[in-house]
Amino acid sequence: MDTITHTLFGLTLYGTVDKKNMEKKEKRAFLVTAVGASLIPDIDVISRLWDTTGQYQMWHRGITHSIFLTPLWAAVLFLICMAIFKTKDKRLFFLGWLAVVIHNTSDLFNAWGTGYLEPFLNTRITFGTIPIVDLVFWAIMGTAFILSRKNKQKSPYYFRMAWVFMTLHLIIQTTQGFLLYNQYDEKYDEVALSANFVPWTYSVIAKQDDTVTIFQDNLFQKEKEQYVLVSKEDADLDYLFSQRPEAKTLYQWSPFVVVVDDGKRLGLYDPRFYRDGQSFLYEYIER
Structure with a gap:
């Protein structure tokens, strides 16, 4: 968080x-x-x-x-x-x-x-089932604070109930994410989840061979394909790692990566954080 x-x-x-x-x-x-x-x-x-x-x-x-x-x-x-x-x-x-x-x-x-x-x-x-900034958590805690201001005598009760509701939210959100993960895990080599800010909605990142597909999905609608990314699996990563140690760290840290080798740049990025044509977790070297 x-x-x-x-x-x-x-x-x-x-x-x-x-x-x-x-x-x-x-x-x-x-x-x-x-x-x-x-x-x-x-x-x-x-x-x-x-x-x-x-x-x-x-x-x-x-x-x-x-x-x-x-x-x-x-x-x-x-x-x-x-x-x-x-x-x-x-x-x-x-x-x-x-x-x-x-x-x-x-x-x-x-x-x-x-x-x-x-x-x-x-x-x-x-697990990737809760966004780093979860506005539902904020709303629950904010409600407890407002109620505690109006009735200070029952203040601990409101905050304890806030933890009950946050736990329920975590369980519901994670259960849905787990069910979605299993649906994709049967069809792809590797799968990762990244929860969206909208409750019960997830980015599902699925890799098959050298292709990574990012879907937006939830249990109540048909999946929407957002991006199809091609990873250059035969690129010389040893050379990349020798020139940029951060790239090796990212490679080890991520569930899986997309490798880029277009003649101008050699690098890799974590597709879980891919938005609007780029990922904010990436490492490159110029050719």
């Missing part, structure tokens, strides 16, 4: 906490824990500062998003709150742990994916 959504997740988690009998410093500790833990896995963006070998694509959403590191991040936030707010409430640790688990798990459902099982499995796990 994007940074705004993760921040909203943290604020919504904070909203579920009953704060009637808390002092101001306790409330601040819970707020910092909920929001901080909802954002801390993305600390990996600082790897750009020392990345000289084109590995950022693997580092971002890599080990910092591992499910096995979630209690460590929770402990870090707990210690920070102990130092700043002088509180040792154990609930802070469990709130932080839950926030990190939600961050890492929600990212699994985007096309970008995560290294959820690193360091034991380096495969980037992605």
Whole structure:
């Protein structure tokens, strides 16, 4: 998910906490824990500062998003709150742990994916059933905020119900994506999903031999063919990788790629992010 959504997740988690009998410093500790833990896995963006070998694509959403590191991040936030707010409430640790688990798990459902099982499995796990910016999530959390403002006494209830509805949305959206994926998986060598901003609508990226076809589809209408892309499977990728290490990283990171070799440029791109004639995830060298 994007940074705004993760921040909203943290604020919504904070909203579920009953704060009637808390002092101001306790409330601040819970707020910092909920929001901080909802954002801390993305600390990996600082790897750009020392990345000289084109590995950022693997580092971002890599080990910092591992499910096995979630209690460590929770402990870090707990210690920070102990130092700043002088509180040792154990609930802070469990709130932080839950926030990190939600961050890492929600990212699994985007096309970008995560290294959820690193360091034991380096495969980037992605379901592609939820867009990175999901406006349904935003609407649910916004509704909970508005209702909580009107009735502060029931504020935790509204935010807890928001999590129930967001979970239902995730289940419904992912189930539909899974059913669509299976329909295409029977006919193509490789298939990937990328959820659209419109709920229950997906881009289905299907590869057969050297041809990649991108469809727009959902369970309630006939699929619409959007793009047909031809991949130059016999291109010299070793040469490309030697000249541009980022290309090798993208090749390893993506479920599959489209290779371009037109005499002027040699490169590859991830077709899951193909829009209006180009993908924003690409690596090229000039001939």
